[in-house]
Amino acid sequence: MGIEFFEKERIFKLDTPKSSYIIGVVDEENFVGHVYYGKKCRDYKLGYLMRTDEAPFVPSKNERDRLSFLDAFPFEYSTHGLGDFRESCIQVKTSKGQSAVSLSYVEHKIYAGKPALSGLPATFGTEQECSTLELVCRDNVLDLKVILYYSVFEDTDVVTRSVKVVNEGKETIYLTKVLSACLDMDNQDFELLTMHGSWARERKVQYRKIGYGQQGVTSLRGESSHQDHPFMALKAGDATQEMGDVYGMHFVYSGNFLAQAELNQFDSVRAVMGINPKDFCWKLEPQDEFQAPEVVLVYSAQGLDGMTTSLHTLYRKHLIRSEYKDKKRPILINNWEATYFDFNTEKLLQIAKQASELGIEMLVMDDGWFGKRNDDNTSLGDWDVNEEKINGGLKYLVDEVNKLGMKFGIWFEPEMISPDSELYKAHPDWAIAVPDRTPGRARNQFVLDLSRKDVREHTYESIAKILRSANIEYVKWDMNRPLSDIGSAELPADRQGELFHRYVLGVYELQERMMTEFPHLLLENCSGGGARFDPGMLYYSPQIWCSDDTDAIERLSIQEGTAMIYPLSTMGAHVSDCPNHTVGRITPFETRGYVALAGTFGYELDVTKIPEEDRNSIPEQIQMYHKYNDLVREGNYYRIASYAQNHEYDCYMVVSQEQTEALVTFVQVLNRPNCKSRKIKLKGLKSEANYVLEETGALYAGDTLMNAGILIENPWGDFKGKLLHLTMQK
Ligand code: GLA
Numbered sequence: 001m002g003i004e005f006f007e008k009e010r011i012f013k014l015d016t017p018k019s020s021y022i023i024g025v026v027d028e029e030n031f032v033g034h035v036y037y038g039k040k041c042r043d044y045k046l047g048y049l050m051r052t053d054e055a056p057f058v059p060s061k062n063e064r065d066r067l068s069f070l071d072a073f074p075f076e077y078s079t080h081g082l083g084d085f086r087e088s089c090i091q092v093k094t095s096k097g098q099s100a101v102s103l104s105y106v107e108h109k110i111y112a113g114k115p116a117l118s119g120l121p122a123t124f125g126t127e128q129e130c131s132t133l134e135l136v137c138r139d140n141v142l143d144l145k146v147i148l149y150y151s152v153f154e155d156t157d158v159v160t161r162s163v164k165v166v167n168e169g170k171e172t173i174y175l176t177k178v179l180s181a182c183l184d185m186d187n188q189d190f191e192l193l194t195m196h197g198s199w200a201r202e203r204k205v206q207y208r209k210i211g212y213g214q215q216g217v218t219s220l221r222g223e224s225s226h227q228d229h230p231f232m233a234l235k236a237g238d239a240t241q242e243m244g245d246v247y248g249m250h251f252v253y254s255g256n257f258l259a260q261a262e263l264n265q266f267d268s269v270r271a272v273m274g275i276n277p278k279d280f281c282w283k284l285e286p287q288d289e290f291q292a293p294e295v296v297l298v299y300s301a302q303g304l305d306g307m308t309t310s311l312h313t314l315y316r317k318h319l320i321r322s323e324y325k326d327k328k329r330p331i332l333i334n335n336w337e338a339t340y341f342d343f344n345t346e347k348l349l350q351i352a353k354q355a356s357e358l359g360i361e362m363l364v365m366d367d368g369w370f371g372k373r374n375d376d377n378t379s380l381g382d383w384d385v386n387e388e389k390i391n392g393g394l395k396y397l398v399d400e401v402n403k404l405g406m407k408f409g410i411w412f413e414p415e416m417i418s419p420d421s422e423l424y425k426a427h428p429d430w431a432i433a434v435p436d437r438t439p440g441r442a443r444n445q446f447v448l449d450l451s452r453k454d455v456r457e458h459t460y461e462s463i464a465k466i467l468r469s470a471n472i473e474y475v476k477w478d479m480n481r482p483l484s485d486i487g488s489a490e491l492p493a494d495r496q497g498e499l500f501h502r503y504v505l506g507v508y509e510l511q512e513r514m515m516t517e518f519p520h521l522l523l524e525n526c527s528g529g530g531a532r533f534d535p536g537m538l539y540y541s542p543q544i545w546c547s548d549d550t551d552a553i554e555r556l557s558i559q560e561g562t563a564m565i566y567p568l569s570t571m572g573a574h575v576s577d578c579p580n581h582t583v584g585r586i587t588p589f590e591t592r593g594y595v596a597l598a599g600t601f602g603y604e605l606d607v608t609k610i611p612e613e614d615r616n617s618i619p620e621q622i623q624m625y626h627k628y629n630d631l632v633r634e635g636n637y638y639r640i641a642s643y644a645q646n647h648e649y650d651c652y653m654v655v656s657q658e659q660t661e662a663l664v665t666f667v668q669v670l671n672r673p674n675c676k677s678r679k680i681k682l683k684g685l686k687s688e689a690n691y692v693l694e695e696t697g698a699l700y701a702g703d704t705l706m707n708a709g710i711l712i713e714n715p716w717g718d719f720k721g722k723l724l725h726l727t728m729q730k
Contacts, residue, residue: 003110003133003152006044011035012108012133013044014150016157019299021150022046023076023135027058030105032137032148034074034184037159038245039301050074072266074184077137077148077163079103080177086270087214087262090165091177091277092142099176103137103146110134114151117162119505121252121539122294123318129154130318143169156313157299157306163292167284174494175282179258179274181249181295187267188245189237192216193304194259195229195561200549200582202226202530203561205644210234210269216260218276222447222483222500223254223527224534230257231565234271239303241639242683246300248307249273250565252319253293254536255504256280279486281497296535304564305683309636312567315538316634322515322542324522325569328629329543329600330407331359331622332474336366337550337576338606341374344389345397354607356404358615359622362474362602363401364409369394371421377444380416381423383462398470409474409522410466414459415507416445416480430455432499434487442481450506451499452490460510467518476545477511479527504536511540524572524600533562543570543600550576550604552587552595553669553719557644559598560652568654569633573599575621577610589614591721593621594665597632598652601625624723628663631656635663638683643669655684662691664724671718681709686728694725 003014010025022035024047033050050073052058056065070083080088081100090101112127135148145166152159161181167173190210194217195203208215217228224230230251236244249271251257256276263269273295282290296314300306316325333355335343343365352363369390371379385394398408417424417431419441424431431446433439439446449455467475488499515523523541525532529548537544547558555573562571573596578586596602607615635654643650653664662685668678685691687703693710700710705726715722 002131003150004044005108005110009045009047011044011047012135014133014152014159015040016152016159017155018301019157021152021159021297024050025105026050026052028060031073032076032103032105032135034076037183037185037247037297037299039299074268075182076135077103077146078182078270078272086264087260087272088177089163089179089182089272089274090146090175092144093174093176093281094142095171101142101144102139104140106136106138108133108135114160115149117294118291119508120291120293121319121508121536122162123151123160123252123296123314125151125153125318142173143167144173153314153318155317157310158314159297160294161297162294165284165290165292167286167288170286172286173284175284175290177277177280178282178290178292179272179277180251180292181273181297183247183249183271183297185247185269185271187263187269190234190261190269191237192261193233193235195231197226197558199226199528199531200547201554202533202547202558203229204557205561205564207235210261210263212263214260214262216258218258218278219256220276220278222256222503223479223532224257224536225482226528226531230259230273230534232259232261232271232273233304233307234261234269235304242303242305244301244303246303246307247271248296248298248300248311248565250296250298250311250535251293252296252535252539253504254507254532254534256500275501279497279500282501283495283498293536305638308564308639311565312637315535316567316569319535320538320542320570322523323520325542326634328626328633329522330361330474331625332362332364332409332602333360333607334364334366334476334574334602334604335606337581337604341368343368345391348397349400350608351606352401352404352406355603356406358607358618360406360603360607360618362407362409364411364474364476365397366411366476367413367478369410378418378420380413380418380445381421381448383412383466385466394466395470398472402471407473408471409476410472411476411478412463413478413480414463414510415448415450417448418445420444429489432483432485432487432503433489434485435489437485439485442484445481447481447483449488449490449503450510451488451502456506456510460513464514464517467514467521473520474522474524475514476524476526477541479532481528508536508540515540526572530558530562533566538566538570543572545572546599549582550574551580551583551585552592552667553585554583555595556650556667559595560639560642560644560650563598563637563652564639568598568637569600571599574602574604576603577605585719587719588717588721589617591667591719593624594667594721594723597625597628598665601629628725631661631663636684640664640680640683643667648672649678651680653682653684659684659686659689660728662726664726665721666712666724667719667721668715669719671714671716671720675714677711677713679709680712682706685726690729691726692729694727699729
């Protein structure tokens with residue numbers, strides 16, 4: 001494992017436990033080529049795969065056909081304007097108005113560990129856990145240095161990449177495009193897997209066969225978005241859930257992105273990922289640097305399951321920093337669906353009292369406690385406690401909740417400003433807006449210009465002062481509209497193209513600062529549900545609200561997409577009341593509990609008002625959470641059946657790292673008449689071990705469970721679920 005350089009062949013070999021990534025430097029101009037990415041190879045002499053011995057050969061042997069070379073060579077980091085007509089990763093605008101870039105290898109460094117990315121979230125590891133290659137490339141005409149960073153980890157099959165650009169010249173250069181990763185590979189009849197949705201239906205998985213031309217996903221909304229996700233996977237035509245080649249690319253970033261695959265004339269695919277070049281233009285003065293965010297590459301020979309395992313391991317061990325990451329989260333009750341804006345201290349304490357008696361551990365006060373916010377038209381930015389509602393003050397409320405033995409959490413939407421707010425009256429120029437145009441409203445709100453230091457300073461202080469005023473142990477940080485009307489009152493004309501990215505850096509800075517001052521806080525990010533569920537935010541918060549849709553059946557596919565790439569420990573999931581507030585569906589309370597068990601678990605209902613039968617079953621549900629949460633949080637997750645695909649039932653399981661315990665969740669959506677039981681084949685167990693099924697006491701061999709399967713009777717009724725708990729026989 002690790003990274004090696006073979007000087008004679010000019011080959012870099014990066015090994016993870018089960019994959020190899022190989023880079024070659026070719027020709028007199030030192031082009032950096034992509035040699036191989038896939039299942040681990042012992043040998044490094046794979047440079048022939050770059051096909052430079054075939055016509056048109058390399059420019060030093062055939063300058064006449066230089067363009068043919070540039071347009072077919074598998075580049076590690078493609079450049080613009082000189083003959084590679086596929087998607088480029090970097091493009092500039094010089095003082096002379098030119099846009100071309102050419103990069104040649106200059107030198108490199110290989111070392112143990114992994115550098116942090118200035119101002120950006122990124123995966124991390126110790127010197128024992130990972131190693132890094134810095135490939136320094138240069139454009140001698142532009143005097144531009146481009147450093148390509150690659151890191152590999154000892155315990156998971158990923159290669160992370162990022163890019164730093166340094167202006168070593170005497171003139172200002174504008175970067176109009178800086179992507180973070182490029183992967184040129186022969187097509188394997190690839191299908192492109194991406195995730196899409198909308199509010200209340202995030203991260204639904206889409207498969208499409210790659211065709212000639214460009215296809216992919218983007219966001220221009222200033223956040224990773226409900227609609228498209230900063231992730232894509234190339235799945236070989238013959239790959240399945242369990243077997244075959246899958247290449248994943250995941251962006252550790254929370255703003256505009258581009259993820260694109262392009263099938264070209266020679267049947268090779270170029271996959272790229274990075275900050276969306278649309279509306280991006282970064283001014284680089286002499287000696288300035290630009291750091292592009294990180295992309296996680298994952299290769300799996302074990303189909304989608306292998307990709308999932310590698311990403312889960314990476315994020316659990318090398319991305320989430322919160323002290324909560326390996327801990328059971330307090331079971332919370334959130335008052336949003338319980339009361340919406342209609343609450344006061346008495347109401348919250350009523351809920352808390354009843355909840356604490358049932359075993360719930362934290363009360364979260366959602367939107368509506370500040371300014372004069374009695375609906376969603378007003379007061380964002382005025383982070384002063386509304387003492388008409390929170391009579392007695394915030395500290396009194398928190399102390400009373402603490403006296404019940406519960407923790408207290410609070411909701412903020414720090415990035416926003418209501419036109420109807422004291423803050424807007426005082427600082428109308430703090431909202432993002434195009435001069436001479438009235439900015440568009442969404443949920444009757446504007447976005448604060450977090451590219452400005454004064455705005456960040458004020459925003460931070462207004463939330464920190466609340467956090468300092470009482471024993472607040474949890475924050476739900478919300479963000480309820482996309483960015484539009486892009487303009488900053490402070491940035492000069494030639495830096496307006498920096499606003500989108502500076503905004504994201506501003507969000508990161510605020511969250512970093514908050515977690516530094518309040519290191520024990522449990523932070524849950526949220527964006528109108530799950531519009532900013534991305535690896536960038538996980539660097540700051542160990543969990544993210546998955547979706548505003550809390551219906552157990554809708555959640556099956558939302559959580560399926562989410563869990564394909566994120567650990568279960570990160571998925572905010574609650575039991576809510578019925579009829580469900582988003583779809584009006586009535587599902588058994590028990591099933592709602594099973595589905596929420598796959599995530600952080602909590603309640604989003606008025607516990608004083610729900611049917612008594614449901615209320616009475618909460619203590620048992622809570623016991624179930626305590627019994628299984630360690631396993632769910634730390635175990636390996638496997639998808640068994642997808643309701644999104646079969647339209648009938650859903651099934652997934654979690655197996656402990658030692659393979660001694662497993663929990664299978666089965667949800668049948670609609671019941672079927674006159675049908676036999678379903679056969680389910682389990683995964684991830686030890687073939688040679690025996691397992692006891694707790695529900696029946698029956699003993700099964702591990703290989704029987706995985707190869708032959710078990711039978712699950714059709715539950716009576718619709719939307720019924722079942723948990724199967726298996727423990728290894730000692
Ligand atoms: C967003 C969140 C909800 C809730 C409301 C409050 O929609 O996703 O959970 O906090 O805002 O306005």
